[in-house]
Amino acid sequence: MIATSPTATSAIDAEHGADSAGAGLSWQETGLMSDKKNTRGIRRTVTVLVIVALLVYLGFMWQTAISQ
Amino acid sequence: MATDTATTVHDDGHEHAPSFIDRWFFGTNHKDIGTLYLLFSLAMFLIGGAMAMIIRAELFMPGMQIVNPEFFNQMTTMHALVMIFGAVMPAFVGLANWMLPLMIGAPDMALPRLNNLSFWILPFAFLIMLSTLFMEGGGPAGGWTLYPPLSLQQGNSMAFVIFAIHMMGLSSIMGAINIIATVLNMRAPGMDLLKMPIFPWTWLITAFLLIGVMPVLAGAITMLLTDKFFLTSFFNAAGGGDPVMYQHIFWFFGHPEVYIMILPAFGVVSEIIPTFSRKPLFGYQAMVYATASIAFLSFIVWAHHMFTVGMPLGGELFFMYATMLIAVPTGVKVFNWVSTMWQGSLTFETPMLFAIGFVVMFTIGGFSGLMLAIVPADYQYHDTYFVVAHFHYVLVTGSVFALMAGAYYWLPKWTGYMYNETLGKWHFWLSTIFVNLLFFPQHFLGLAGMPRRIPDYNIAFSDFNMISSIGGFGFGLAQLLFVYVVWSCARGRSGIKVGDRVWEGARGLEWTVPSPAPHHTFTTPPKFDDRDLAHGDVSH
Numbered sequence A: 001m002i003a004t005s006p007t008a009t010s011a012i013d014a015e016h017g018a019d020s021a022g023a024g025l026s027w028q029e030t031g032l033m034s035d036k037k038n039t040r041g042i043r044r045t046v047t048v049l050v051i052v053a054l055l056v057y058l059g060f061m062w063q064t065a066i067s068q
Numbered sequence B: 001m002a003t004d005t006a007t008t009v010h011d012d013g014h015e016h017a018p019s020f021i022d023r024w025f026f027g028t029n030h031k032d033i034g035t036l037y038l039l040f041s042l043a044m045f046l047i048g049g050a051m052a053m054i055i056r057a058e059l060f061m062p063g064m065q066i067v068n069p070e071f072f073n074q075m076t077t078m079h080a081l082v083m084i085f086g087a088v089m090p091a092f093v094g095l096a097n098w099m100l101p102l103m104i105g106a107p108d109m110a111l112p113r114l115n116n117l118s119f120w121i122l123p124f125a126f127l128i129m130l131s132t133l134f135m136e137g138g139g140p141a142g143g144w145t146l147y148p149p150l151s152l153q154q155g156n157s158m159a160f161v162i163f164a165i166h167m168m169g170l171s172s173i174m175g176a177i178n179i180i181a182t183v184l185n186m187r188a189p190g191m192d193l194l195k196m197p198i199f200p201w202t203w204l205i206t207a208f209l210l211i212g213v214m215p216v217l218a219g220a221i222t223m224l225l226t227d228k229f230f231l232t233s234f235f236n237a238a239g240g241g242d243p244v245m246y247q248h249i250f251w252f253f254g255h256p257e258v259y260i261m262i263l264p265a266f267g268v269v270s271e272i273i274p275t276f277s278r279k280p281l282f283g284y285q286a287m288v289y290a291t292a293s294i295a296f297l298s299f300i301v302w303a304h305h306m307f308t309v310g311m312p313l314g315g316e317l318f319f320m321y322a323t324m325l326i327a328v329p330t331g332v333k334v335f336n337w338v339s340t341m342w343q344g345s346l347t348f349e350t351p352m353l354f355a356i357g358f359v360v361m362f363t364i365g366g367f368s369g370l371m372l373a374i375v376p377a378d379y380q381y382h383d384t385y386f387v388v389a390h391f392h393y394v395l396v397t398g399s400v401f402a403l404m405a406g407a408y409y410w411l412p413k414w415t416g417y418m419y420n421e422t423l424g425k426w427h428f429w430l431s432t433i434f435v436n437l438l439f440f441p442q443h444f445l446g447l448a449g450m451p452r453r454i455p456d457y458n459i460a461f462s463d464f465n466m467i468s469s470i471g472g473f474g475f476g477l478a479q480l481l482f483v484y485v486v487w488s489c490a491r492g493r494s495g496i497k498v499g500d501r502v503w504e505g506a507r508g509l510e511w512t513v514p515s516p517a518p519h520h521t522f523t524t525p526p527k528f529d530d531r532d533l534a535h536g537d538v539s540h
Helices: A009-014 A035-066 B020-025 B032-060 B068-104 B114-135 B157-185 B198-229 B241-278 B284-300 B301-309 B313-325 B325-340 B350-373 B375-381 B385-413 B421-447 B458-491
Strands: none
Touching: A035 B157, A035 B198, A035 B313, B020 B032, B020 B241, B020 B325, B032 B068, B032 B114, B032 B385, B032 B458, B068 B114, B068 B157, B068 B198, B068 B241, B068 B385, B114 B157, B114 B421, B157 B198, B198 B313, B198 B325, B241 B284, B241 B301, B241 B350, B284 B325, B301 B313, B301 B375, B301 B458, B313 B325, B313 B375, B325 B350, B350 B375, B350 B385, B350 B421, B375 B421, B385 B421, B385 B458, B421 B458
């Protein structure tokens, strides 16, 4: 998996001082974007978008067919 | 040249280096996939460009010189399909892959495996499509719009073309889903949507456009396929179908498609101009709302492509006024770019030159678009070289110039080396001179009545065609300079290493990571300062 080394966060620390509330914590530990919440959000987004794409595809063909 | 010398330690963070095959064929890293997209689009740009050279060589003089008319028609069709679906769209997806996670502070795209699949569909799609040129009856020759009944009269290679376009559409939809899922779910803590840089904003809106219209194209060509091979009559007038219906459906896809190719360009330019003006972007929120307005309006203007098919007058007026309305948000953008530069501390490195070239020449394309929107005038301009001039100003000096600007802007971040600035400037000036020589005379040809998509023409059009072809050859050759600059930069030939913040005036999270960007970035959430956003602190 991802092996960390000097991350971007440390680069930001170097630039802005070490007053970085989220620095050093993992994405899950910040609580702002827990792995679970993140996965659920992505899953929901993808589900909705796939349904929309399918509806547009089938809807346009259906509409064309019945308008003939 | 404005570089600084931040000295953050660079470490790829690999415990073991993946093999070449693992990295480039099965890899899911957003930067690698971004690189693949960009290289693929460069290859397609050269192939599509070679087709354009054949077209311009044939049109150099009146009469038939080099190719037969059937092959000429295949070249015009393939040139468009390759450039739209193979060069411009994948190039912007490549920029999105590379830069979106870096700009919003995400460790990768939301769906990395899907990302890999989205890319690897493309080379196969284009192999299938280009292979039709060698099939019996040749490739598609009825124009990239594939209008029936002409497209239904093509040989069996049509099935391959439709399959290839389905694959490209699938790739685009998957890419769009990935981008929306990433932007909505993986922004760094504290990065509200209205603090997000403009480039991710324009891509978010573009991705929604893709989801909205690519399935429409898929539906249209599926019906075309069944008309051709399964005896249906959706669009076949002989069986009671309606060819004009196809045009409506196609352009319901086709017009937003134009904005799919230009909105990310707006995003790139909106990143570059503040950097080299050393000022925050003027009117950040207006830019966001203008982008959304353009996207919305793009859905209700499609029939301006088909004023001459015989629509009711009320319909023509609606589409004329709706089209003109697009000039308002577009004007807002141009005003904001100029206002960003106003009283800025400007420098003119290659990305800025391409960005300014974009603003000026895209505006020329926008104005000729307004002329085409006027119904009675369009009856004169329709299907002439004026249309060709218009959309090439929008797509070449618009989209392609923005891509060049973006490539020069981010190349040092990707490679860790500064490109050759002198050659970059040569590339810009040669491109600008030749591209205008290529496309500006086409306005006059169109106004004089030269139809598009013809291999031979009246002798009265000779001079402007000759000038246009010379411009075409020059523009094509100038792009080889770009290929050399990219290659030499990637090889570190300049020897000038760059720091994290490559450009003095650059703002945003992507400039806080080392150059070249490590293989994995933002494995922990970044903390950012609102004042460091490219568009300034928008919290007050």
